[in-house]
Amino acid sequence: xxxxxxxxxxxxxxxxxxxxxxxxxxxxxxxxxxxxxxxxxxxxxxxxxxxxxxxxxxxxxxxxxxxxxxxxxxxxxxxxxxxxxxx
Numbered sequence: 001x002x003x004x005x006x007x008x009x010x011x012x013x014x015x016x017x018x019x020x021x022x023x024x025x026x027x028x029x030x031x032x033x034x035x036x037x038x039x040x041x042x043x044x045x046x047x048x049x050x051x052x053x054x055x056x057x058x059x060x061x062x063x064x065x066x067x068x069x070x071x072x073x074x075x076x077x078x079x080x081x082x083x084x085x086x087x
Contacts (some may be wrong), residue, residue, distance in 0.1 A: 005031065019078075019079060
C-alpha cells in the first residue's frame with residue numbers, strides 16, 4: 001500500500017496543472033516514503049528519515065508560499081500561467 005501511495009503521489013504531481021494538486025502529490029510522496037525509510041531500526045535510518053522529513057517540509061512550505069504568492073499576483077492557480085511574465 002505504501003508503494004501504491006508513492007506511485008499515486010508521483011502521478012498526481014506530474015499530471016497536475018494546479019499548484020495545490022502538485023503540492024498535495026508531493027505530500028503524498030512524503031507520507032509514503034517516510035515509513036519505507038524508517039523500516040530499518042538503526043540510528044542512521046532514523047537520522048536519514050528525520051533529515052528527509054525536515055528538508056521535505058521546508059521545500060513544501062517554500063512551494064506553498066510561492067504558489068500562493070503567484071496566485072495572489074496573477075489571480076491564477078494554473079501552473080501554465082508561470083510561463084507568461086507579469087505586465
